[in-house]
Amino acid sequence: MSELIITRHxxxxxxxxxRPAARNALNNALLAQIxxxxxxxxxxxNISVCVIYGNAHCxxxxxxxxxxxxxxxxxxxxxxxxxxWARINAFTKxxxxxxNGFALGAGCELALLxxxxxxxxxxxxxxxEITLGIMPGAxxxxxxxxxxxxxxxxxxxxxxESITAQHAQAVGLVSxxxxxxxxxxxxxxxxxxxxxxxxxxxxxxxxxxxxxxEVSLQAGLAQERQLxxxxxxxxxxxxxxxAFLQKRTPDFKGR
Amino acid sequence: xxxxxxxHVExxxxxxxxxRPERLNSFNDVMHQQLADCLKQAERDExxxxxxxxxxxxxFCAGQDLNDxxxxxxxxxxxxxxxxxxxxxxxxxxxxKLPKxxxxxxNGVAAGAGATLALGxxxxxxxxxxxxxxxxxxxxxVPDCGGTWLLPRVAGRxxxxxxxxxxxxxxxxxxxxxxxxxxxxxxxxxxxxxxQMALHIASQPTFGLGLIKQAMHAAETNTLDAQLDLxxxxxxxAGRSDDYREGVSAFMAKRTPHFTGK
Numbered sequence: 001m002s003e004l005i006i007t008r009h010x011x012x013x014x015x016x017x018x019r020p021a022a023r024n025a026l027n028n029a030l031l032a033q034i035x036x037x038x039x040x041x042x043x044x045x046n047i048s049v050c051v052i053y054g055n056a057h058c059x060x061x062x063x064x065x066x067x068x069x070x071x072x073x074x075x076x077x078x079x080x081x082x083x084x085w086a087r088i089n090a091f092t093k094x095x096x097x098x099x100n101g102f103a104l105g106a107g108c109e110l111a112l113l114x115x116x117x118x119x120x121x122x123x124x125x126x127x128x129e130i131t132l133g134i135m136p137g138a139x140x141x142x143x144x145x146x147x148x149x150x151x152x153x154x155x156x157x158x159x160x161e162s163i164t165a166q167h168a169q170a171v172g173l174v175s176x177x178x179x180x181x182x183x184x185x186x187x188x189x190x191x192x193x194x195x196x197x198x199x200x201x202x203x204x205x206x207x208x209x210x211x212x213x214e215v216s217l218q219a220g221l222a223q224e225r226q227l228x229x230x231x232x233x234x235x236x237x238x239x240x241x242x243a244f245l246q247k248r249t250p251d252f253k254g255r
Numbered sequence: 256x257x258x259x260x261x262x263h264v265e266x267x268x269x270x271x272x273x274x275r276p277e278r279l280n281s282f283n284d285v286m287h288q289q290l291a292d293c294l295k296q297a298e299r300d301e302x303x304x305x306x307x308x309x310x311x312x313x314x315f316c317a318g319q320d321l322n323d324x325x326x327x328x329x330x331x332x333x334x335x336x337x338x339x340x341x342x343x344x345x346x347x348x349x350x351x352k353l354p355k356x357x358x359x360x361x362n363g364v365a366a367g368a369g370a371t372l373a374l375g376x377x378x379x380x381x382x383x384x385x386x387x388x389x390x391x392x393x394x395x396x397v398p399d400c401g402g403t404w405l406l407p408r409v410a411g412r413x414x415x416x417x418x419x420x421x422x423x424x425x426x427x428x429x430x431x432x433x434x435x436x437x438x439x440x441x442x443x444x445x446x447x448x449x450x451q452m453a454l455h456i457a458s459q460p461t462f463g464l465g466l467i468k469q470a471m472h473a474a475e476t477n478t479l480d481a482q483l484d485l486x487x488x489x490x491x492x493a494g495r496s497d498d499y500r501e502g503v504s505a506f507m508a509k510r511t512p513h514f515t516g517k
Contacts, residue, residue, distance in 0.1 A: 179488050 004033040009188055011048040011195040013041050017060055024054045026106040027064035028081060035087035042092055045254055048195040048202060049094045052114065053184050059099040059123070060107025065132075085138045089113055092203050094194050098187035099123045100180045104162060109136060112143040115206060117173060118187040119165040120180030125173060126162025146213060147172050198236035199254040204228075259286035261311070262293045267304040267457030267516075268450075269297050276312025279364065281320035287342040294349050304516050305457040306353065307449060308376060309360040315385065318367025318400075339399050343368055347375060347401040351472055354465030356456050360449035361385045361427070361436075371402035374409055377468060379436035380452065381427035382445040387435075392422040408475065409435040460498035461516030 005016040015037055017024040024030075034052070041047045054060055071079060088110075097103075097111040100120035108125050111117050119125075127140045135141065136157060145153035148171040156163065168174040178186045194202060204227040212220050231237050235255045243250035261272040271293050273280035297303050310316055319338070350357050359376035366388040373379055374387065389406070391398045398406065398419050406415035410433055418425060431439045440448045456464070466489040474482050493499055498514045505512035 179492060181492055182488055 002033075003030050004037060006037055008047075010192065011046060012188060012191040013037070013047045013050045014184075014188065015050060015052045017052070017054045020055060020058070022064065023058045023061035023102065024107065025062055025064045026060050026110065027067050028084065031081065031084040031088070035084050038088055038091040038095075042090075045199070047093065048197075048199050049096065049191040050091065051096045051098055051184075051187050051191050052110065053098040053187065054100060054107075056100050056120075056180060057122070058101040059097070059103040060110060061102045062105030062107055062128070068134075081138070085109075085113070089139075092206065093199070094191070094202055094206055096187050096191050098184050099125075099165075099174075100183050102126075102162075105129055105136070105140075106138055109138040109140045109143070112139060112147070112173070115209070116175050116190070117168075118176045118178065118183060118190065119168060119174045120183035121165055121177055122180045123165035123168070123174070123177075123183075124162040125156075125165075125168045126160065127157050128160040128162070130158060131160040144173070198231075198234070198240060198250075198252040200234050200236055201231055201240075204231055257285070258289070259283070260289040260293055262296070264300075264303060266454055267302060268307055268453040269293070269300075269303045269305070270307045270309070270450075270453070272309055272311050273316050274311040275320075276310075276314070278320055278322075279314035279317035279366075280310045280312070280369070281317040282342070282368065283320045284338075284342070287346070290346065291342075291349075294346070294353070297355070298349070298353060301516070304355055304459075304461040305453045306350075306355060306357040307360060307453040308357065308373075309446075309449065310362050312363070314363040314369075315359075315361045315365040315373060316369025317364065318369040318390065335396070343400045346372070350375065351401075352469075354469065355461055356464055356468065358449060358453050358456070360445055361387075362442075362445055364388065366390045368400035368402075371398055371400040371405060374435060375401045375405050378452070380438045380440060380445065380449050381430065381436055382442040383427055383439055384442050385427040387425045387427075387430055389418045389422050389425075392420055458514060460496065460502065460514045462496045463493050463498060466493055 003017070003019050005018050007014040007016065015034060017026075017030065019025060019030065038050060041050055094116070095114045096116045096118060097114035098118050099111055101122055102124055103111045104124070104126045105128060108127055111125065127136045127144065129135050129137070129140070136144075141153075141157055144156065148156075152163075152171055155161070163171075165174060165177045169177050176186070176190075208220075208224045208227050211223050215223065236250075236252045239252060240250045259273070259275050261274045263270045263272075271290070273286070275281060275283075275286060297306050356378065357376045359373040359379045361373050361379060361381040362385060363382065364386050365373045367390045370387040370389060389398055389402065391402070397403065403419070406419060410418060414433060427436070427439045430436045438448070470482075470485060470489055473485050477485065497517045498512075501514060502512050
């Protein structure tokens with residue numbers, strides 16, 4: 001069985017991390033497979049949204065420590081890993097993490113990279129790198145603080161302690177918490193809701209959301225307006241507004 | 256090793272007997288550890304479908320063994336929060352989370368954490384001579400083992416305050432008439448009644464019972480809207496269980512259902 005299972009549900013692509021023996025530890029090979037799958041999905045006009053899932057008990061419990069232990073300073077300097085993360089981060093369509101159980105270290109960083117995180121009641125989020133004498137190396141220190149604020153992010157990263165799904169929801173790391181056995185099903189449902197909308201609008205909105213983390217408010221507003229203007233030239237925009245006025249379901253073409 | 260907890264599993268019922276009768280089954284660290292081990296088994300063993308907790312001898316449980324805490328009036332202040340965090344809080348959390356019913360058969364005095372532990376079980380059956388004593392206030396302490404959360408919920412705020420502030424003894428019959436416990440039976444019938452109840456529950460749709468329990472707990476903090484969503488989710492899960500199919504087909508065929516707990 002492959003370590004990354006790829007399933008299609010209409011316009012929704014599901015990527016299932018499948019290294020149960022290693023609690024879905026994200027080694028380079030698995031990250032590369034995720035990047036490959038997302039890059040293929042980015043150019044596939046039949047796919048609108050992607051959901052990343054682990055299993056009922058675990059999302060991903062970290063990076064592969066054996067792989068990391070072998071690398072000294074020069075090897076770490078030239079590690080291919082940052083490029084793999086950059087490829088995943090470059091995915092232009094909505095990306096949902098459906099998290100049951102542990103999302104620790106790289107697993108937490110993968111969830112943080114996603115646009116939406118949906119969690120099971122049994123989910124736990126944490127960056128325990130500090131307990132190993134290292135620190136988060138794939139966005140953990142940057143993305144966590146942007147969604148939960150300074151104090152909690154610093155506490156989590158400096159103590160290595162994890163938080164529950166309920167806590168993660170209260171602080172904005174997670175959008176919804178469901179019974180663990182329904183997490184994937186409900187994540188796919190939310191993906192399907194997104195996938196009903198115009199693919200171009202989804203991509204533009206995602207890009208605007210992403211840029212809000214990169215630039216000042218004024219620059220962000222200017223970029224938002226540009227993207228908004230861009231959509232005015234699409235067939236889907238006409239279709240969306242017409243369908244609304246005619247009280248029917250729109251039929252988006254991605255143009 | 257001394258067995259401070261007697262554990263016995265039969266026909267889906269795990270019976271745990273608190274067993275320090277000469278100390279009214281009050282808790283010490285070793286007893287906590289042994290109880291934790293039993294709970295681990297109850298959590299992992301799918302064939303266990305009901306937990307029954309009772310006490311050996313004339314008492315149910317007198318809470319924390321004060322001898323064990325070694326309070327030296329002249330020494331530095333003890334950290335009681337440590338023992339609450341290490342032993343009582345995990346115990347209460349695990350019993351509340353256990354997706355199977357927990358029955359307390361209160362055979363005699365339940366005092367301090369012993370009282371709040373008993374009242375926190377899903378169903379409480381007490382012997383007529385049993386009593387509940389919120390002894391904490393008389394020592395200058397606060398009801399722990401879930402006491403301050405639980406009491407207003409089972410007794411109502413006014414009675415909870417009275418019980419906790421006065422620390423007086425509450426008879427089993429009074430506890431029942433206040434709706435704090437499920438049933439009072441004559442002393443000699445306690446063991447049989449509790450056993451029968453446990454056996455019955457262990458033959459029921461355990462998965463569904465576990466969901467009921469979790470839903471009731473969630474209701475303590477949820478808004479109506481959130482609880483309605485949770486009921487939808489849990490019903491969806493319950494509807495997929497083997498026992499639901501079995502229950503419906505037994506009903507249709509007018510036969511007794513045979514539930515597996517899954």
